[in-house]
Amino acid sequence: MALRELVKYPDPGLQEPCEPVQEFDEELHRLADDMVDTMRAEAGIGLAAPQVGVGVRLTVIDLSGGTDPAALVRLVNPKVELEEGEIREEEGCLSFPEVILTVPRPARVVVSGQSLEGKPVSIEAEGLMARCLHHEIDHLDGVLFIDRVSPLKRDMTRRRIAKRIRGGDW
């Protein structure tokens, strides 16, 4: 088990598009394993590679919080092929400790991507899984959940975070 350090907002690496994965090698598997360990240690349900400081298109998701091995998804080079509907719900992000925002996301998505072995995969999802996939793929495009709320809410959240950073509470 190897944990990686979480990258927090406003690190610039969180706000840049990631590079596609081209080599499905040992290093990729190790990164995915470390990301799963880190996600579980932080009690998260999703984590994207830039959140551990690696700018590649890899994400891990586990809605079961580690209780169901079959629930673990490791997705390379994911892309939203189709999105339908819109639901506004509260969500958090491991790069924004204790920040909860109500974010509009598609109700249903179809996502294409690859396995860690480079095999093509397609995932159809709704509800929390659709929200989570959309949130993590946003990360790979350098888009954060504060970018998806109103400018007023965004400014308010940024100010709160700046205050917490100044107070050493971030």
Ligand SMILES: [Zn+2]
């Ligand atoms: Zn996030």
